[in-house]
Every structure is written in C-alpha cells, then in structure tokens.
Amino acid sequence: MALELKVPSMVCSGCVDKITQEITKNFPNSTVKIDLETKMVNVETEASQEAVSKVIAEAGHTVE
Numbered sequence: 001m002a003l004e005l006k007v008p009s010m011v012c013s014g015c016v017d018k019i020t021q022e023i024t025k026n027f028p029n030s031t032v033k034i035d036l037e038t039k040m041v042n043v044e045t046e047a048s049q050e051a052v053s054k055v056i057a058e059a060g061h062t063v064e
C-alpha cells in the first residue's frame with residue numbers, strides 16, 4: 001500500500017533521516033521517500049496508515 005502523509009514539523013535533513021530510519025526499523029519491508037520542500041512522506045508498506053503515523057509521532061513529529 002502506498003501511503004502519503006504530510007509532516008509539517010520536518011525542517012531539515014536530520015528530520016528526514018530520523019523519520020526514514022524509524023519507519024524502516026519498525027516496518028523493514030517499507031520504502032520511504034520524503035520531500036522536505038512539500039513536507040510529504042511517501043511510504044510503500046504493508047503497515048497501516050495509523051501504524052506509520054504513530055511511529056512518526058513517536059519520533060517527535062506531527063502528522064497533519
């Protein structure tokens with residue numbers, strides 16, 4: 001499933017790295033693509049949108 005989440009709290013490449021790491025750590029078969037300009041996180045994953053949003057929130061970010 002392809003998920004598209006807006007995460008406006010991302011401000012730098014450190015945020016991008018952190019979120020990418022946390023998602024792939026929790027859901028190892030996921031592919032994460034993040035556009036810092038548009039604040040969009042695209043995830044190709046078996047996990048639910050709810051589960052991925054929770055991981056992003058636990059990484060200290062806000063999913064819009």
Ligand SMILES: [Cu+2]
Nearest residue numbers: 011012014015
């Ligand atoms: Cu940052």
